[in-house]
Each structure stands twice: as structure tokens, then as C-alpha cells.
Amino acid sequence: MYIYILKRLGLALLVAFTVSAISFSLLFMAGDPAIAIAGENASMEDIQMVNDRYGFDRPIVVQYFEWLGKAASGDLGNSWYFDLPVSDLIVDRLSVTMLLGLLSISFALLLAIPMGVAAAMKPNSLIDRAALFISVVGQAIPSFWFGLILIVVFSIKLGLVPASGSTSWAHFILPTIVLGYYATPAIMRLTRAGMLEVLSADYIRTARAKGLDSRKIMFKHALRNAIIPVISLAAVQMGFMLGGSIVVESIFALHGAGFLAWESISRNDLPTMQALILIFSMFYIFFTFLADILNAWMDPRLRIA
Amino acid sequence: MSETSITSASTEKKASAPKKQKTPVHQLSPRAKMLHRALRHKGLLFGLFVMAIIVIVALFAPLLAGHDPYSQSLLARMKPPVFLGGTWEHPLGTDALGRDYLARLVYGARISLLIGLIAATISACIGTFMGVLAGYFGGRIDLIVTFFINVRLAMPVVLVALAVVALFGGSLLVVVSVLGLLLWDRFAVVMRAATMQVRKLEYVAAAQVLGASLPRVLIKDILPNVMNHLIVIFTLEMAHAIILEAALSFLGLGVQPPTPSWGLMISEGKEMLLFESWLITIPGIALFFLVLSINMLGDGIRDVTAPEGRN
Numbered sequence: 001m002y003i004y005i006l007k008r009l010g011l012a013l014l015v016a017f018t019v020s021a022i023s024f025s026l027l028f029m030a031g032d033p034a035i036a037i038a039g040e041n042a043s044m045e046d047i048q049m050v051n052d053r054y055g056f057d058r059p060i061v062v063q064y065f066e067w068l069g070k071a072a073s074g075d076l077g078n079s080w081y082f083d084l085p086v087s088d089l090i091v092d093r094l095s096v097t098m099l100l101g102l103l104s105i106s107f108a109l110l111l112a113i114p115m116g117v118a119a120a121m122k123p124n125s126l127i128d129r130a131a132l133f134i135s136v137v138g139q140a141i142p143s144f145w146f147g148l149i150l151i152v153v154f155s156i157k158l159g160l161v162p163a164s165g166s167t168s169w170a171h172f173i174l175p176t177i178v179l180g181y182y183a184t185p186a187i188m189r190l191t192r193a194g195m196l197e198v199l200s201a202d203y204i205r206t207a208r209a210k211g212l213d214s215r216k217i218m219f220k221h222a223l224r225n226a227i228i229p230v231i232s233l234a235a236v237q238m239g240f241m242l243g244g245s246i247v248v249e250s251i252f253a254l255h256g257a258g259f260l261a262w263e264s265i266s267r268n269d270l271p272t273m274q275a276l277i278l279i280f281s282m283f284y285i286f287f288t289f290l291a292d293i294l295n296a297w298m299d300p301r302l303r304i305a
Numbered sequence: 306m307s308e309t310s311i312t313s314a315s316t317e318k319k320a321s322a323p324k325k326q327k328t329p330v331h332q333l334s335p336r337a338k339m340l341h342r343a344l345r346h347k348g349l350l351f352g353l354f355v356m357a358i359i360v361i362v363a364l365f366a367p368l369l370a371g372h373d374p375y376s377q378s379l380l381a382r383m384k385p386p387v388f389l390g391g392t393w394e395h396p397l398g399t400d401a402l403g404r405d406y407l408a409r410l411v412y413g414a415r416i417s418l419l420i421g422l423i424a425a426t427i428s429a430c431i432g433t434f435m436g437v438l439a440g441y442f443g444g445r446i447d448l449i450v451t452f453f454i455n456v457r458l459a460m461p462v463v464l465v466a467l468a469v470v471a472l473f474g475g476s477l478l479v480v481v482s483v484l485g486l487l488l489w490d491r492f493a494v495v496m497r498a499a500t501m502q503v504r505k506l507e508y509v510a511a512a513q514v515l516g517a518s519l520p521r522v523l524i525k526d527i528l529p530n531v532m533n534h535l536i537v538i539f540t541l542e543m544a545h546a547i548i549l550e551a552a553l554s555f556l557g558l559g560v561q562p563p564t565p566s567w568g569l570m571i572s573e574g575k576e577m578l579l580f581e582s583w584l585i586t587i588p589g590i591a592l593f594f595l596v597l598s599i600n601m602l603g604d605g606i607r608d609v610t611a612p613e614g615r616n
Contacts, residue, residue: 011452018452026469136597140593141593145589145593242461243462246464247552261467265468277460277461280464281460281461284461
């Protein structure tokens with residue numbers, strides 16, 4: 001088990017390193033950052049001054065390793081727009097995004113698992129069809145549009161919840177529904193498929209033959225086994241959702257890391273963009289790592305891989 | 306001489322491989338059976354029907370639009386659509402610049418379809434190439450490809466796409482290239498798994514023993530047998546690309562105005578959210594039905610080509 005964890009950890013670090021290298025070079029290839037700071041019509045002297053201060057005229061590999069070294073010690077540079085340390089900005093905003101992520105995944109799990117189980121218990125029943133409908137619609141609905149429709153109905157027409165901001169709990173209701181619904185279809189489908197598979201397994205037939213209460217079979221025997229892949233999927237979805245929070249946060253003006261990303265992108269704030277891409281990919285890597293470990297812990301057969 | 310014998314042998318196998326001829330209820334050819342299943346698959350037919358309508362609308366946009374999607378009119382601003390008390394002069398009303406909303410919607414179908422098709426084609430090429438190589442050779446090549454899939458998955462798509470568009474400038478070309486270069490992961494994952502299965506089949510070994518060259522084995526023997534998976538993933542990623550384009554344009558970092566993109570129309574309508582919510586409802590519904598039809602088409606093709614994989 002420990003060797004397995006170490007192997008996965010090594011792979012995760014290598015992936016994080018590669019992602020940061022790619023995003024760093026991508027953003028710096030897009031144009032001369034010195035011109036971006038000094039302005040389109042800047043004189044050669046101005047550009048030279050910017051280069052002297054930030055060192056953009058050095059080879060990109062040198063700049064990358066310098067940035068990486070600082071990033072490893074928690075120094076992500078200064079934001080060009082806010083003129084504050086990027087790490088302070090992100091720490092400040094991350095709590096909102098984390099809260100949104102946790103609320104959303106809870107919403108998705110609470111909707112998807114009961115629906116998936118109910119659908120698998122009676123295939124082709126009304127509830128199965130409802131579950132299918134929810135997941136098909138969820139896959140096709142653009143989340144930014146869904147968010148706007150919710151604002152129109154629940155904030156403007158009915159006046160039940162605030163449309164934008166992040167100061168109270170009520171501000172999180174609509175964003176949670178939008179982001180949670182985005183993760184629901186995949187979890188629901190996997191729960192249903194997993195339950196169907198487990199329910200046709202021999203040990204369930206044995207349990208039935210023994211005359212066990214069918215509710216007990218369902219929850220004590222079947223669900224426990226069907227839920228294993230669902231948990232790891234939920235961890236992976238969590239990683240995806242944090243990346244997708246940028247759209248949801250910008251619709252609801254929820255001041256989290258996603259909103260910060262949108263602000264920094266529209267203001268060409270390279271250090272902040274850089275850091276956020278790194279942070280979001282680290283989250284994804286962390287959650288997939290967690291999913292792998294959870295899986296291996298619950299299912300010893302996977303530890304050999 | 307050996308050339309012809311390989312092809313005939315492999316085509317015979319190909320025809321029977323996906324079916325396994327479990328229960329020959331009626332003596333139809335595999336292709337006819339597939340057609341039979343397709344015609345009874347409601348989701349597939351629905352997807353096909355809606356998709357066909359949108360494609361026809363996109364193809365014949367100039368005939369159906371009635372107005373120019375770019376021409377503005379100060380006198381005809383914010384006219385309501387006909388079902389909200391408007392006139393048939395502008396069936397879906399006009400936007401804040403007096404542009405005919407139906408014309409913009411109809412031309413917008415072209416943008417969405419174009420972006421979906423091209424982006425999915427680019428990513429299909431990248432992903433299939435990587436996946437087939439990894440699945441066929443295994444070993445070190447497989448490790449490298451799997452590593453790159455992991456790296457790609459760890460990059461937040463929306464964030465990277467937004468950043469790249471912001472830095473390189475928003476144009477159809479940039480948006481399509483970014484999406485094409487970002488969405489290949491699922492192609493690679495599925496193609497890798499499918500190729501691993503096909504590689505073990507006897508006819509591939511037969512072709513190798515007969516001395517077929519590597520490209521020949523890959524293209525003539527492997528690729529046709531993973532084609533159904535390829536088509537299914539293609540539809541999914543096309544839908545994915547269309548939604549992402551709309552999201553990027555909505556955030557102001559995708560296709561630029563005055564191009565009639567549905568995402569951009571929603572973004573422009575957002576300003577009038579309080580009073581004129583139909584401005585965002587109409588392009589949103591169009592977007593929803595396009596993505597829905599592509600997804601249902603993909604699910605349907607998966608069911609029809611692999612009947613044992615239903616549910």
C-alpha cells in the first residue's frame with residue numbers, strides 16, 4: 001500500500017511540474033510581457049526599464065525555474081493589476097471557491113445517489129425515466145445560461161434569493177444548484193449502472209435466497225459495493241468543478257478564485273493567471289490522487305497496479 | 306497476392322467481430338440488423354431529427370433569415386418577438402442594436418456547428434493518434450501517452466482557453482484551435498482502451514504474420530474496428546466544444562462581436578435581463594437543443610453499434 005501511494009505521489013508531482021511548465025511557456029509565448037506592461041506605444045527605454053525590473057529578456061527556461069523555485073516556497077510574485085502579492089489574493093479568495101465546491105458536490109451527491117439507486121431498483125419505471133431526464137438535460141444545458149435563467153426566475157420574478165454577491169449564505173444557493181447540477185449526470189449514471197451490476201451478482205442472489213429483507217440487501221450489501229467507484233468519481237468531479245467555477249462565479253459575481261481568474265484574464269494580469277492555473281491544476285491532481293488512494297484502500301485488488 | 310488475401314480475410318472478420326452472432330433471430334446481414342435497431346431507437350431518431358433541422362437551417366441561413374444579421378437599425382430596437390406582441394416583420398424581435406434576432410439566431414447555428422465540427426476534428430486526430438499508438442504498442446509508449454493524458458486532464462480547460470484567447474486575441478481561428486488542442490483527452494483514453502482489445506484479436510495477429518506493414522495494420526485492421534467508439538466520442542466532444550465556445554463568448558473572450566454567436570447573444574442579452582428575458586431565452590434554447598440532439602445522437606449510435614452495452 002505504501003509503495004503504491006509513493007508511486008502515485010511521484011506521478012502526481014511530475015504531472016504538476018509538467019502542467020506548470022506548459023502553462024508558463026504558453027502564457028509567455030503569447031507576446032512580450034514587457035510590452036504588455038509598458039503599453040503598446042512605449043519607448044525602447046521604458047521597455048528596457050521593465051525588463052530590468054522583471055527580467056523578461058532572459059531565456060524563458062531561466063525565468064521558469066526562478067518562478068518555480070519561488071512558487072515552491074509560496075512566493076507567487078506580485079499581481080500586475082492589484083499590486084499585491086498573488087498568494088495573498090488567492091488565499092483570500094480561495095475559501096469562497098472551496099465552500100462553493102463543497103456545497104456543490106454535496107448537492108450533486110444528495111441528488112444523484114438516491115435517484116440513481118431508485119432508478120436501478122426499478123428499471124424503466126417512472127423514477128428511472130425521471131432520473132434519465134434529469135441527467136440528459138443536465139448534460140446539455142449550458143451552465144452559464146442555466147444560471148441566468150435561475151436569476152430571472154428566483155431573483156427577479158420571485159425575489160426569493162439575491163442574484164449576485166458573496167456576503168451571505170443565501171448568495172450561495174443558486175451557484176450551488178448550477179455547479180452541483182453540472183456534476184450530477186455523471187454521478188447518477190454511475191450509481192445506477194453500478195447498482196444494476198451489483199444487484200445481478202451472485203452474493204445478492206444468495207442473500208435473497210437466504211430470505212433477507214430486501215431493503216437490507218439493498219443498503220447493506222448492494223449500495224456499499226456500488227458506491228466505491230462513485231466516491232472516486234465524486235473526487236475527480238470536485239477537481240473539474242473548481243476549474244468550472246470560473247463561469248459560475250462570474251455570473252453570480254461570487255468573489256472567489258474563479259472570479260479572480262476572470263478578472264486577471266480580462267486585465268492581462270499574467271502572474272495571477274499563472275498562479276491560478278497552477279493552483280487549479282494542483283487541486284485537480286490532489287483530488288484524483290485522493291480518488292486513487294480511496295479506491296485502493298476500499299478495493300485491495302487495485303493496489304497491484 | 307498476399308495483399309488481397311489479407312484484405313478479404315480481415316473484412317470478413319470485421320463484419321462478424323462486433324456482433325459475435327449470439328442469437329440469429331432473423332437471417333439479416335449485420336448491417337441490416339443495425340439499421341433495424343437504429344430505426345427503433347427513439348433517442349437516436351429524436352437526435353437525428355433535431356440535428357437535421359439545425360443543419361438545414363445553418364446551410365440555408367441566407368434563405369431563412371429574411372434580414373441581414375449585421376445590419377443595425379436605430380428605429381427598430383428591442384422589438385419584442387411575435388409571441389410577446391411583436392409583428393411578423395421581426396418574428397423573434399430585434400436586439401438592442403436593432404438587428405433582427407431570427408437572422409442572428411439562424412446565422413449563429415453556422416458558427417456553433419462550424420466550431421463544434423472543426424474543434425472535434427482536430428482533437429479527434431490528436432487523440433486517436435496518441436490512443437491507437439499507446440494501445441497498440443503498450444509498454445513505454447503507453448506510459449508516455451498516459452502521462453500526457455494525465456497532464457492534459459490536470460489543466461483547467463476553461464481557464465487555459467480563456468487565458469489563451471485573451472492573450473492571442475479572440476477570433477474564430479484562435480477559439481477553434483484552442484478547443485481542438487484541449488479536448489483530445491477522451492479520444493485518447495477511449496481509443497487506447499479500444500485498441501488494446503482489438504490488438505489481441507486473431508486477425509490482427511494474422512495480418513502481422515502475413516507481413517503487413519505497421520501503418521497497414523493500424524489503418525486497415527485496427528482503425529475500422531474502433532471506429533464506432535471514435536464516432537461516439539466525436540459527438541460528445543463536438544457538443545462539449547459547442548458549449549465551451551458559447552461559454553467563452555459569453556465571458557467576452559471567445560468569438561468577438563458583431564459575429565452572431567449564440568453565447569455572445571446571451572451575453573449581450575444579459576444587460577437587459579431585468580425586462581427583456583426573452584433575449585437570453587431564445588439563443589439559450591437553441592444552444593440547449595443543439596447540444597441535446599448531438600448527445601442523443603451519440604448515445605444512440607453507441608447503443609446501436611454495441612447492443613450488449615445498453616443500460
